[in-house]
Amino acid sequence: MKVIVIGCTHAGTAAITQMARLYPQAEITVYERNDNISFLSCGIALHVGGVVQQAESLFYSSPEQLAELGVHTRMLHNVLSVDTKAKTITVRDIMKDEIFTDTYDKLVVTTGSWPVVPKLEGIDLDNIMLCKNYAHAQAIIERAKQAERIVVVGAGYIGIELVEAFEQLGKQVTVIDNTPRVLYKYLDREYTDLVEEAMKQRHIRLALNQSVTGFTGEKGRVSRVITTVGEYEADLVIMCIGFRPNTELLAGQVDRLANGAIIVDDYMRTSCPDVYAAGDSCAIRYNPTRQHAYIPLATNAVRMGTLVARNLIEPTVKYMGTQGTSGLKIFDLNIASTGLTEQAALDAGLIVKSVTINDNYRPEFMPTYEKALLKVVYQEASGRIVGAQVLSKADLTQAINTLSVCIQNRMTMDELAFVDFFFQPYYNKPWNLLNQAGLQAFAIDQHEAKL
Incomplete structure (x- = not known):
């Protein structure tokens, strides 16, 4: 089996390393037009601000490491075109200024995105x-x-x-x-x-x-x-006004969104046989709306790249979709969000309610405690959770990972009210903030039912 991978950032690196381990007999060739691979661009601000002293530490793989896995990595090679019917690609060797053609049995497109x-x-x-x-x-x-x-x-x-x-x-x-x-x-x-x-x-x-x-x-x-x-x-x-998917190589050959993002199924297959795609070049299933959306995140990319490898021969592991979960530390504020904001839910045509908890995250008898602001957005009719946000000087961002799972599993606010969360005064109150949100929604709905 001859596999060609175009592009080697988050999704490409994940796909390549997994394919090399799962299919040791496969001939895997990577074409990358840059002179480096696997750069964590999400760490640029940390490097600029001096938190990360050495930019080299933001790389998590190299051509040498891939070579140890038996992968042929061709740096400074720009893929000019793809013919999915003939299963060929045309490539320019940038250093030699030479153009040649290569063939594939399976093609993996992880060409990423570029700033608008x-x-x-x-x-x-x-x-x-x-x-x-x-x-x-x-x-x-x-x-x-x-x-x-x-x-x-x-x-x-x-x-x-x-x-x-x-x-x-x-x-x-x-x-x-x-x-x-x-x-x-x-x-x-x-x-x-x-x-x-x-x-x-x-x-x-x-x-x-x-x-x-x-x-x-x-x-x-x-x-x-x-x-x-x-x-x-x-x-x-x-x-820094946004990103566009790099997908012109497959224009007119696979299904794409209006912005060019490649549409893949739950097994990372495009609409063209034997062509797979992952990462920032793709649209993915957004669980809060159950629609395809363009959400370029490193977390999505590595998951999708891994799934390409798992499903390269036959469909075995389905993609679970995404909530677009993300976090940010700005000054002394720890912030995280998942799913839809209330405004985004309304813009998407959903009829939603929200509850906001503004409370100290742990008991006031503790020597110190900080305020926490938690908001959960849910559908009015079903109570299904569709989004959440948290902010505090204390690091409570893992609560958003929990709520991401809730959205993925289509949980309701009633269920959230009584989920089993531990209590320990160092970390929280007897009623966890997430429980409090569920209980508040439950009380509101009960009150409105009586009116």
């Missing part, structure tokens, strides 16, 4: 940068040394993490986003208000509800960011 780069006036000015790979990380660190005024465009997870890193380096930081709140996709207003207040206390400028329309510069280098509201001085601009 809008076509704006001045976008090509020097010191306007992307944040995705190892080269970006190194360049950002070098340019930031000479920059005092830094503008981050995009207030999602990556953008906010970079804002924190630059603030800790003593920079004057502005964050611009076209939504009314930071972290709009991940958190409801109760949470973003707290995050924004923490940012303002640190003199970070929030330029929200406005879109970037262009850039101006001096001597070829950016000096101002122009928006629909005003202008902001900048020595360095980082663009």
Whole structure:
């Protein structure tokens, strides 16, 4: 069996290492157009902020390690086209500038994603940068040394993490986003208000509800960011407005979403026989809505890559879907979310309710305790849990992993009220915060039933 893998980041590395172990007789060839593999891009902000001193520690595999597994890794090789009917690919060896063709029995597409780069006036000015790979990380660190005024465009997870890193380096930081709140996709207003207040206390400028329309510069280098509201001085601009799947190789050959994300079934199979896909190049089943969605997360990628290997010969292990579970530490706040926010649920046409618990996470007789803010969103008719968020100075983020399982298993608030959670004063109260949320929803529903 001859297997070709295109792309070697999270999903690709997971698929390759598992296939090498499961099918030792297979001939596995990896084509990667970059000069490195398996870079944890989610650690870039930590590296920029000095938490992670060596960027090299953000790699978790290498061509040498794959070679030990019997895998042929061809770095700096760009796949130009794929012919799924002939089962061939056309490749350019970047170093030799030579083009050749290779054949496959099974094709695994893990081409990942790339930052969205809008076509704006001045976008090509020097010191306007992307944040995705190892080269970006190194360049950002070098340019930031000479920059005092830094503008981050995009207030999602990556953008906010970079804002924190630059603030800790003593920079004057502005964050611009076209939504009314930071972290709009991940958190409801109760949470973003707290995050924004923490940012303002640190003199970070929030330029929200406005879109970037262009850039101006001096001597070829950016000096101002122009928006629909005003202008902001900048020595360095980082663009973090989202990602697009890299899937043009399969355009017209497999089913895709409107944004180009490849649609796969529960066994990571595309609509084309013997072609599999995983990671940021794919759409996946989003359990809260039971629809396909584009959710580029490293956790999704490694799971999907592993499942490609498990199902390469025959379908054996089904994908369980995703809740889009994620976490963030910003300043002294520990934040995590899963599933739909209340706003996202309403936007999706769901009729939902929510309960919010704002309580100390452990008994007040303990020497110290912190406030915890927990919100659970559920469908009004069935009580089925569809989303949750938590925030505290204490690290309570594992509660969101528990609620992720609840969403995956289609649990209701009534069931959550009486789940068996331990009590120990160091960690919680006799009624766990999650139990409290279920009990509060139960009480509300009982009260409304009587009216």
